[in-house]
Amino acid sequence: MKKKLLFAAVVIGALSLGSCVDDNESASVEAVRNAKAEQLKSIAAMNNAQAEATRLLAAAESALKAAQAEAEKTQTELEKVLIDIKKVELEKAQLELKLQQDKYSQELQVALKQLENQLSNLENEKARLELQKAAIAKQLEIQEAQLASQLLYAQTEVLNAQQQLLNRQNQMEAAEKAKLQQLVTTYSNAIATLNSSKQYLFTLQSNLTRAENNLANYKELRTDLLEANQKQIATDEAQIASYKKYSNYLSNYDELVAEYNAKSLSYNEANDKLNALWNTYNQLSSNTSAPSMNAVNQSSFILAYYDFGYRVGLYSNPYSDVGTTIEKTVGNRTLRFYMEKHEPITLNTERLSTYIPQYEQNIKSAKSTLESVTTTYNNYAKAAEDAKKAWDDAKAATPPDDAEITRLAESYRIALENLENYKATLTWAQEYVAQQEKNLSDLKVLISTEAYTQFTTLLSEYNQAIVETYKPVADAYFAYRTHFYQEYIPIQEAYNSLSNILYDNSNGGSLMTASQIESLIKNLESSIEALKEDQSYISSITSAEQVIELLKSNIEAAKAEVSVNQKYADDAKVALDAAMAE
16 A cells, blocks of 8 residues: 555656656656566566477477387387297207208208298397397487487576576666566576476486386496486585585675676676577588488499398398497586497398299299290291281182181281280290399399498498588587586586575575575585485496386486476466566
8 A cells, every 4th residue: 555655646746846757757667667578578588498398308208108119019029039039949950850860851851941041030030120129229318318408408598588687677676686686596496407307307217218128238227327326416516616615705795796796797608608509509400411322222232132132031121220429528428419320231141042043943934934935925926927928818819709808807817916915925924034033133132242342331431421421510519518518507506606695585585694505515415425325326236127126216206306396496486477576
């Protein structure tokens, strides 16, 4: 009520003072209104960036579920193939024992050849499924890296909007400015913490998929868990050092403000550089296309493989994308840039060679058929020729016999029709011979060391071309991530620490007390101690079952943490929205 009375008094006073004062007040009110509108725009930008982060996480979770389903399907198929291999190997061993007793049994020899072919096909299928599992595992790694990069950019957008909002507080009084500054920082930190915890949960779930479907062995997963814990320990230790450093300013408020302003300027500069580096990377990534694979796909080996391979049980792709990485170490982190890399299929040329007699015999049979068909065709041609001559002779006879001419004309028509109809059979027989000759030629190409070497060389050259093509993109990506970890994060942590000390919301928006800082440090030290205990346990892991058990336990804990962080972020948003609505 007091605010309403005061506003009324001001308006009455303004009316009594004349138009000049009224114009000044209108300008002031308009300035405040415009500032408020700009602040609301900044908050909307923060909300939009967080909505994008939520969308990215949902898309990543959906992709993870699809990869998990594919991994489970592949693992099930592989287990069935492994059972079939053992079954066929047992049958083959039993048959070989029988052959030792009856070496000249043609029936047993044919059966053995069939089992050998069946076993070879199963081995090929096993290799295909193992490559498919490797590709799924690599895709999971790529998804994790892409999510980290995308969330990093989304968080950068949040921080940009936060900084713009803080820069638009000039129209506020000091107390109101301090309150809003703390609310904005709290909200920004809350959603950063929420997204980080969701990303960590995603990584755990991805690792569980890898563990449960044998996409990685327990040693690899153990190493990943140790590295993740070590990174968190380093982050917590850096935060402790930051709190200890800036707690020294508690006795000198002016010095604290001066340091805060200096860090704010450095933070803006680091943020601008981060955006510039991201834009460079994003533009390069969008404008870079993979080189052509025409040379590989037009090689004699590939053409023979696609045209003929299925005839001898080759159903998998002649090469598989297993992926590769370019790595760079930044501090205690290993940055990875993923790109495609293809591995060639390895053929059992000894087995393929056993098909040569069969296809040589096919050619002989085809040529024999062609010879027979050609003879029949020539007979039809001779019959047509004789029928035409008889018809021509009848027409030339004196006197002409019309009835005979009509009969012979019909005979000639039938002979021509028979010849024309049989021409299709001749064409088929000729094409069949050509196809059998091509089959044998393709088979010899697949067996040929020269053709395979040419194919693998071209594939290797393509892989190298991929690296050369995407190296500028990788360099831009590394520049972006290196700046983020080595420059941006330290400045951001220092800025946030100063902000927390300067504007502690739980302390009524005033300077954080020494006891509060000490409490934060103790919490972080407890976290580090717990992580180090985890490190000891993780180091002792000796089986995939232990990894799976630990991952499941960590996932449940991570889900609980996400729930807590979600409420924290929701509450921070409600508080900020309420302040902006005043």
